[in-house]
Amino acid sequence: MSPLEILKYPEAQLFEKSASVSEIDGALQNQIDQMFKTLYISDGLGLAAPQVGYLQSFFIYDLSRHDDEPKHGSGPVVVLNPEIVEMEGEEIAEEGCLSIPGYFEKVRRAYRIQLKGQDREGKDIRIEAEGLAARLFQHEIDHLNGILMLDHLSSLKRNIFMRKFKKKQKYAESK
Numbered sequence: 348m349s350p351l352e353i354l355k356y357p358e359a360q361l362f363e364k365s366a367s368v369s370e371i372d373g374a375l376q377n378q379i380d381q382m383f384k385t386l387y388i389s390d391g392l393g394l395a396a397p398q399v400g401y402l403q404s405f406f407i408y409d410l411s412r413h414d415d416e417p418k419h420g421s422g423p424v425v426v427l428n429p430e431i432v433e434m435e436g437e438e439i440a441e442e443g444c445l446s447i448p449g450y451f452e453k454v455r456r457a458y459r460i461q462l463k464g465q466d467r468e469g470k471d472i473r474i475e476a477e478g479l480a481a482r483l484f485q486h487e488i489d490h491l492n493g494i495l496m497l498d499h500l501s502s503l504k505r506n507i508f509m510r511k512f513k514k515k516q517k518y519a520e521s522k
């Protein structure tokens with residue numbers, strides 16, 4: 348089983364809205380396994396299905412390598428059809444995205460959230476999270492709606508990103 352290719356900004360599929368997952372079958376389980384392999388190879392914390400070209404509403408994450416002590420629910424976990432049911436507080440912290448490699452910027456997110464969805468067997472789950480995990484969930488759910496972290500930046504910061512990005516693209520083309 349080989350890892351999947353992670354789509355990079357400005358790939359069109361990253362801006363599309365994913366369809367909800369209705370069929371929990373072998374093909375889906377296979378996609379999930381491939382996504383975990385891709386996540387670990389890329390050394391990421393979370394990966395949303397559209398980032399590997401599946402326009403389906405689910406994401407995976409594993410925060411266990413980030414914890415000093417493994418906590419319940421830190422991963423590896425699959426959340427199908429995630430929906431935020433509660434949001435509280437706010438926090439500004441640095442974020443990155445596997446689809447925008449090498450770019451890190453501060454993003455404002457809710458500090459604490461409650462999420463509902465299904466696990467990989469289709470069983471209803473509810474997860475409460477704060478801090479990093481809450482941030483990760485909001486970031487991944489954005490991907491399912493075709494939203495990137497860039498959409499949360501001030502126009503000034505977004506313009507700086509665009510300028511740098513275009514410069515890099517020009518440079519790559521000239522080689």
Ligand code: NI
Nearest residue numbers: 443444445446
């Ligand atoms: Ni991302």
